[in-house]
Structures are given as C-alpha cells and as structure tokens.
Amino acid sequence: MPVLVKIAFRNLGKNIRRSAFLAGAIFLCTLILLITFFSFNGAQTQMLKSYTTIQAGHVLMLWDDLASTDKTSPQRFINVSKTLTYHTDEEERNEKALSTARIWIDEHQQDIEHEFPIIRRNATLKTDEKQDLSFIIYGLAHGQDKFLLDNASITMAEGELPQAGTHELAICKSKADSMGVSVGDTVDVVTKTDGNETTTTSLSISGIYSDGAFFDNFYGFVDGDMAHDLYAVPADHFDSDLIFLTNQDKAQETADDLDAKLTQAGAELRAESYLEANYYYNNAPKLVRITFAVFSGFILLLIALGMQSSIKLSLHQRLGELGAMRAIGFSKTKIYAMIFAETFFLTIFAFIPAVILALLFAAVFSTNGIYVGVAASTLFGGQYFFPFVRAGQVFVVLGMMILFALLATIQPGLGVINQIIVDMMHQNAKTARQRRNARRVVNASFDADARARPIDVHLMASNDP
Secondary structure, rough: OHHHHHHHHHHHHHHHHHHHHHHHHHHHHHHHHHHHHHHHHHHHHHHHHHHHHHOOOEEEEEHHHOOOEEEOOOOOOOOOOOOOOOOOOOOHHHHHHHHHHHHHHHHHHHHHEEEEEHHHEEEEOOOOOOOEEEEEEEEEEEOOOHHHHHHHOOEEEEEEOOOOOOOEEEEEEHHHHHHHHOOOOEEEEEEOOOOOOOOEEEEEEEEEOOOOOOHHHOOOEHHHHHHHHOOOOOOOOOOOOEEOOHHHOOOOOOOHHHHHHHOOOOOOOEEEEEEOOOOHHHHHHHHHHHHHHHHHHHHHHHHHHHHHHHHHHHHHHHHHHHHHHHHHOOOHHHHHHHHHHHHHHHHHHHHHHHHHHHHHHHHHHHHHHHHHHOOHHHHHOOOOOOOOOOHHHHHHHHHHHHHHHHHHHHEEEEEEEHHHHHHHHHHHHHHHHHHHHHHHHHHHHHHHHHHOOOOOOHHHHHHHH
C-alpha cells in the first residue's frame, strides 16, 4: 500500500495542470455544498423564528372563529378587515373557557417557559394627510418586548419598543416612510371597541423596526395595557395566547392535551401547535431546501461529468504505465486503488481550503445577513437571513465528496484495467486507416497466439468424421 500511495503522489505531481483542474472542481463542489447547507440553516431558522415568536408560539390558544380559518395562508393571523376573537355577547361562555385555560396553565407551569396573552386586532393608522387601512395593533404582553428583541425577531432601526404605561407605538420602516413620520411624531389610531364604538387615540412613535417579511410589516406594537384600553377589552381577556414550552418537541402533544380540555369546556377556545397552526410556514422551509438541492445537484452533475472525462482522458494517456504495472505483478485491485487514491488525496487537499472559506462566509453573514429583497421575503421569512454552521454538516459533505471521488473513478478506472489494449485501439479508431491498423494488430495477435499454442492431435482425431 505505501508503494501505491507514493505512485499516486508522483502521478499527481507529474501532471500539475490536470491535478489542478480536478482539485478546483472538487473545491468548487465542496464550497457549493457547504454554503448551501449553511444558508439553508439560516433560511429555515429565520422563517420558523418569525412565525413562532410573533404569531403562534409553540402552542397557540385562539378563539373558535379564528381556529376555523384557512391554515394555508401566511396571513391567517393578520386579519386587516375583520377581528376574529371572542363573542362579546357570550361572556359567560367566554369566562368558562378562560377559567379552564387558566387552570390548565397553572397545572403545567413546569413545562412552560413563557406565556404571552396578546391583543391582535385590525385598526387604521392616520396622520393629517394620510391613512393606512392595512394595519394591525399588536399588544405586547409583559416581558414580550425583551423576548422579541433577544430572539432578533424584531430589529429596531430607530428608537425602541413601547414601554409599559405609555401612549406609544412602534411601526415598521416601510409604514413610517409611506406615512411620512419618524420617531417622536404623533399619529392617530382608529379602533373599534368591544362595545362596537369607534374611537381615535393619539399615540407617539417610540420606535421604528426594520422591515421583515411582508406579513410582519402590518404590525404596530403597543404596550399590552394600552391595547386593552384601545379596544375596551377586559383585563383577563386576550385574542391569542402564545405559549412557549421548555421542550419544543412536545408542542403537538401539549396542544392536543390542552385542546381536549378546552373542547370539553365548550370549545369557545381552542389550542393548536405551531406545526398545525399554519401549514405555509412549516412547508416553506422545505421548498427552500428543494430549491437549494436542485441548484446544487445541477452544478454537481456538471462538475462530476467534467471530472469523469478528465480522469478517463488521463488514464488513456497512461496506458503504457498501467500495462507495465500489470506486467510486473500489480493486480487490477491495486491499480484501481492507486487510481482512486489520486482522486482521494486531491479531495482532501481541496476540501480543507473549501471548509475554511465556507466558515469565513458563515462568520461574515451570520452577523450582517444575506439580503434577499422584498419579493423573496415571503419565502425566506424576512428580507435578510443569517447563515450558521452545524458541525455535523461538514462531515456529511466530506463523506459526500469521498463518495463523489469514488464514483468519478469507477467507470473510467474499471474500464481501463479490464480492457485489452487492442480492443481499445479498435474502439477509439476514428478513420478507416486507424480501423485497418487495429484489425492488423488483432489478427497478428491471434496468429501469434495460434503459433504459440500446441496442436492437440487426439482432439483433432476425435473431431475427424
């Protein structure tokens, strides 16, 4: 084996140009795969983070009217035309549902990390000159502002989120630009209360948050108590309750248990896990993964074909060397092992700088993000996504590239070591003259073989009629 390794290294050094071409192809394959994996990590996390932290939690409690809506729309929880919440004329049933929910939550406190009962209703945003009808008031529960900022679900471009007990509002940058307002300005918010009264409240802009996906830009964040006042909602009522578990893997099991309790109490309130609350957000990362996989697969196919052709050409140029190795006693297995070793060493040499460059890519863009624009924000969960590294993926790519090297050498390698030289001359002949020469070599080899073979007299006699 050491001899084969030395020969493999010698062959790599003999043809620097060919070796550099193969190493470049392997480097490119590795880099594409690693960047694809790291980018998908960020895109998947961004989409699910925006959905779970702002819209659904791990388990979502919602009223029956909202629970009955279409689960495939990304705007399921953004009803700009109609508020889907409890029925104000069924207060006794509402109280029973809320009491059942509170008892269940108290019994499962050890499993709950955060709970945010929120107000989320449509409103109208107005200034002296403009108004915006596509506007949702989002009443932040106690501690939710810090939670959203810590999880980078919201990034403040200017100012801050509203503080408790203030008449303040935070809106997205695109709405601030379209309405012509900035931090410190005052706007009017028109709402319809539980008593069906239309009220107008003046609020000061405390902050402007960076634009995310279009479905995250409808929100105007206010303090939870302020939201209750805007809609005259009783203190113990909510529109949705976002529950975050200590173990996210138990989301479906927990939601089913809570929903069963709520259904027994009358089904005014329902519970859904984030896995079922909206199919769009759970399926979009899969679509991103397929897109990345198709793109990467196409690039890898082109590179693989180029590698295989290069290896095949190189082996045909080295037929004399391979024949000499067979003549001095090297087996077909050892010769193929040498051919594979050449590609294997190139794979390792090209893999290391590709990993370093991919890690550098992740380090830079994990902080600054990759901008995908407004149009793609629906698919990626925001106008930016942030790649990050999972160590296991590096080893997966290494395994893929070693397999890639093996597959690239199988067809040309086995083809060369199993083929007779004269057969290869005949197959590769391009002109009539080359074909005639190939036939002469074949005939001469058969004549020489016949002269060398002893005549079996007994066999001839037995065949004589």
